[in-house]
């Protein structure tokens with residue numbers, strides 16, 4: 001079986017960029033990272049030629065106000081765990097876009113891991129309304145099991 005994106009023990013869900021509207025100066029990218037190995041890894045940084053600066057951010061709610069802040073020291077990817085970067089939570093922040101991110105076009109970023117090294121990934125820019133929000137915790141056996149997914153399609157057809 002061909003794995004579309006696999007580096008050492010890391011497996012990646014579909015990379016999604018937030019498509020820009022008008023002349024938005026910045027945007028974000030999302031994906032899930034699953035560590036199938038026995039050793040913890042760490043997402044240290046993300047590199048991209050799409051923007052002047054690329055940072056790791058987290059969104060959280062303080063006094064009812066959604067705020068985002070930069071994460072220093074990277075994001076831990078514990079062994080056997082999946083880390084979700086999704087709207088409303090962790091994300092890759094693209095600051096100072098050099099060009100708009102057009103919906104349904106492909107763009108590229110390079111993830112830099114402590115152990116796995118550099119991993120180049122390509123993903124589609126998706127209209128903000130079509131982006132999946134961060135799910136707090138998916139129970140086991142949920143239909144969105146990242147392990148069973150052999151598709152790299154952004155939109156999963158509903159089976160019911």
Ligand SMILES: [Cu+2]
Nearest residue numbers: 057068091093
């Ligand atoms: Cu941000």
